[in-house]
Amino acid sequence: MKKLIGDPGAVVADALVGIEAALPQVRVDHENRVVLRATPKDEGKVALVSGGGSGHEPLHGGFVGFGMLDAACAGEVFTSPTPDQVLAATTAVDRGAGVLHIVKNYTGDVMNFEMAAELAEGASVASVLVHDDVAVEDSTYTAGRRGVGLTVFLEKIAGAAAEEGRPLDEVVRVAEKVSAQGRSMGVALTSGTVPAAGRPTFDLPDDEMEVGVGIHGEPGRHREKLAPAPRIAEMLVEPVLADLPSGGEPVIAMLNGMGGSPLLELYLMYGEVAKLLEKAGVSVARTLVGNYITSLDMAGCSLTLLRADDELLRLWDAPVETPGLRWGR
Amino acid sequence: MKKLIGDPGAVVADALVGIEAALPQVRVDHENRVVLRATPKDEGKVALVSGGGSGHEPLHGGFVGFGMLDAACAGEVFTSPTPDQVLAATTAVDRGAGVLHIVKNYTGDVMNFEMAAELAEGASVASVLVHDDVAVEDSTYTAGRRGVGLTVFLEKIAGAAAEEGRPLDEVVRVAEKVSAQGRSMGVALTSGTVPAAGRPTFDLPDDEMEVGVGIHGEPGRHREKLAPAPRIAEMLVEPVLADLPSGGEPVIAMLNGMGGSPLLELYLMYGEVAKLLEKAGVSVARTLVGNYITSLDMAGCSLTLLRADDELLRLWDAPVETPGLRWGR
Numbered sequence: 180m181k182k183l184i185g186d187p188g189a190v191v192a193d194a195l196v197g198i199e200a201a202l203p204q205v206r207v208d209h210e211n212r213v214v215l216r217a218t219p220k221d222e223g224k225v226a227l228v229s230g231g232g233s234g235h236e237p238l239h240g241g242f243v244g245f246g247m248l249d250a251a252c253a254g255e256v257f258t259s260p261t262p263d264q265v266l267a268a269t270t271a272v273d274r275g276a277g278v279l280h281i282v283k284n285y286t287g288d289v290m291n292f293e294m295a296a297e298l299a300e301g302a303s304v305a306s307v308l309v310h311d312d313v314a315v316e317d318s319t320y321t322a323g324r325r326g327v328g329l330t331v332f333l334e335k336i337a338g339a340a341a342e343e344g345r346p347l348d349e350v351v352r353v354a355e356k357v358s359a360q361g362r363s364m365g366v367a368l369t370s371g372t373v374p375a376a377g378r379p380t381f382d383l384p385d386d387e388m389e390v391g392v393g394i395h396g397e398p399g400r401h402r403e404k405l406a407p408a409p410r411i412a413e414m415l416v417e418p419v420l421a422d423l424p425s426g427g428e429p430v431i432a433m434l435n436g437m438g439g440s441p442l443l444e445l446y447l448m449y450g451e452v453a454k455l456l457e458k459a460g461v462s463v464a465r466t467l468v469g470n471y472i473t474s475l476d477m478a479g480c481s482l483t484l485l486r487a488d489d490e491l492l493r494l495w496d497a498p499v500e501t502p503g504l505r506w507g508r
Numbered sequence: 509m510k511k512l513i514g515d516p517g518a519v520v521a522d523a524l525v526g527i528e529a530a531l532p533q534v535r536v537d538h539e540n541r542v543v544l545r546a547t548p549k550d551e552g553k554v555a556l557v558s559g560g561g562s563g564h565e566p567l568h569g570g571f572v573g574f575g576m577l578d579a580a581c582a583g584e585v586f587t588s589p590t591p592d593q594v595l596a597a598t599t600a601v602d603r604g605a606g607v608l609h610i611v612k613n614y615t616g617d618v619m620n621f622e623m624a625a626e627l628a629e630g631a632s633v634a635s636v637l638v639h640d641d642v643a644v645e646d647s648t649y650t651a652g653r654r655g656v657g658l659t660v661f662l663e664k665i666a667g668a669a670a671e672e673g674r675p676l677d678e679v680v681r682v683a684e685k686v687s688a689q690g691r692s693m694g695v696a697l698t699s700g701t702v703p704a705a706g707r708p709t710f711d712l713p714d715d716e717m718e719v720g721v722g723i724h725g726e727p728g729r730h731r732e733k734l735a736p737a738p739r740i741a742e743m744l745v746e747p748v749l750a751d752l753p754s755g756g757e758p759v760i761a762m763l764n765g766m767g768g769s770p771l772l773e774l775y776l777m778y779g780e781v782a783k784l785l786e787k788a789g790v791s792v793a794r795t796l797v798g799n800y801i802t803s804l805d806m807a808g809c810s811l812t813l814l815r816a817d818d819e820l821l822r823l824w825d826a827p828v829e830t831p832g833l834r835w836g837r
Binding site: 180181182183184185186190191193194195196197198199200201202233234236237241256368369371374385388405407408409411434438439440441442443444445446447448449450451453466467468470473475476478479480505506 | 509510511512513514515519520522523524525526527528529530531562563565566570585697698700703714717734736737738740763767768769770771772773774775776777778779780782795796797799802804805807808809834835
């Protein structure tokens with residue numbers, strides 16, 4: 180896949196220049212590659228830091244702003260941010276009430292966020308792990324389940340709790356609840372292309388798809404012939420529902436694009452997913468359809484469901500004002 | 509490019525099912541394939557209708573809502589909506605103060621919107637043409653310049669004027685001002701794939717790009733070897749500035765993705781564009797970066813600049829609440 184880039188080794192740095200030019204509501208620490216709110220939140224509120232490899236935009240930098248993150252650390256494409264980056268972000272956003280690290284479950288991310296937490300001597304740091312991908316236990320870069328789409332929900336909901344002024348242990352409790360109550364599954368029709376590599380991350384024959392793919396192109400459960408949308412919807416809905424905590428609460432649903440599939444197809448896919456959820460007796464309280472956690476230009480999509488009680492729904496509905504997610508304010 | 513679809517002949521109808529399921533703020537007239545606001549605007553306000561071929565999402569259906577469109581007619585992929593569709597939309601949204609048709613300059617669209625306006629006997633209908641693409645005069649489906657990215661600006665700004673309760677002639681005046689003051693230019697790195705066709709719309713060698721491409725893959729000015737982002741930015745900025753009405757006013761800038769290029773690359777491209785605009789002494793008052801008017805899964809981007817006086821800026825900043833564009837309310 181052809182790229183809109185200059186120096187392939189400087190893609191992330193160059194993109195951060197564009198982010199700063201385009202978005203007055205954020206500022207960029209170019210030295211540490213951290214995206215921060217232009218206006219820090221009030222003193223005495225818990226701050227949220229996330230980050231990870233680049234290439235999943237709008238995650239995480241696009242979720243910096245009122246009601247979500249205070250800072251996002253941008254690693255190289257598909258590469259964990261360094262402990263120094265996370266430390267710089269943590270120090271910059273600490274408002275005296277503690278900092279929550281939101282960490283997707285990849286070995287490098289887990290290690291580097293942990294190291295940063297240890298180094299952040301002045302700040303009270305807690306951490307929550309996102310590990311929602313039901314496709315596989317253990318994978319290329321992960322022990323246990325991978326962290327994928329639920330990250331968007333967790334950043335939104337924990338962000339709302341922090342914005343309300345809840346103390347760190349309360350924000351952690353809400354974040355852990357989201358982490359426990361949500362599950363995801365994805366499918367790839369094509370591989371994305373890392374700019375510095377210049378060729379697709381994995382080979383996939385023209386008539387096949389990868390069922391259960393990871394957001395870095397990690398292998399999923401199996402490959403099979405490209406199927407029509409109604410069948411693909413079954414491949415996403417069934418394993419997610421099988422692993423989702425049961426209960427009478429409705430769900431928040433996200434049909435997420437991997438970056439290379441048009442919005443027209445994502446809405447079409449959601450139509451198929453909605454039919455299956457209705458058939459399964461699952462009530463959908465809120466819906467997101469679009470590109471929220473991508474894998475560069477991978478064609479494909481993922482489904483995330485979060486079993487949401489009244490508390491989570493109320494926090495979901497709270498105002499949010501970020502480049503990637505915005506409502507109610 | 510592989511597709512998330514069921515029946516290739518039913519893609520638009522199937523996507524409309526998903527749109528209705530996902531978006532409580534709109535309702536869908538499935539018979540006429542029209543997306544409407546769930547809550548109609550107040551009686552006595554001018555209504556806005558747009559539409560065109562599908563495959564450019566979020567345009568137009570994603571811009572239905574408070575502060576923008578009242579209805580969007582979804583044609584087949586890259587095919588004008590029929591007069592019947594436009595008539596149904598016009599009749600449905602008329603609140604007694606007249607209806608503005610926002611028409612991109614393609615022969616079929618122009619003809620069918622005109623026919624619908626003639627058939628809409630009860631309603632007072634005005635029309636504004638978007639023809640902002642500086643790449644070529646006359647093209648595959650167009651006499652005169654093609655209508656592309658400026659459509660987003662026009663729908664937003666005329667929508668704000670209508671929401672304020674301005675009379676039809678005033679909304680038309682504002683819309684014509686936008687149409688006169690904005691210009692666009694695009695570049696394709698790959699062709700998009702129409703679902704029913706199943707293969708790329710045009711052939712483009714692996715190391716070439718189409719400079720000045722249209723949103724249906726129409727030929728542009730020329731082809732050349734794929735260039736680095738700073739050079740591509742020049743190819744967009746120079747012709748747009750050469751044709752943009754001069755004046756001391758700042759611009760509203762949109763770096764739009766064609767659907768298949770990751771957000772990371774779009775921000776990177778905007779960084780290059782911003783440098784060139786600064787060098788040219790053009791002040792950027794507002795910026796949009798993302799996928800707003802796409803060409804299915806085409807990789808590439810376009811630049812739109814609108815010379816915006818205080819009136820246009822104020823209307824731009826007015827609250828908007830649509831699936832595709834949302835702020836300030």
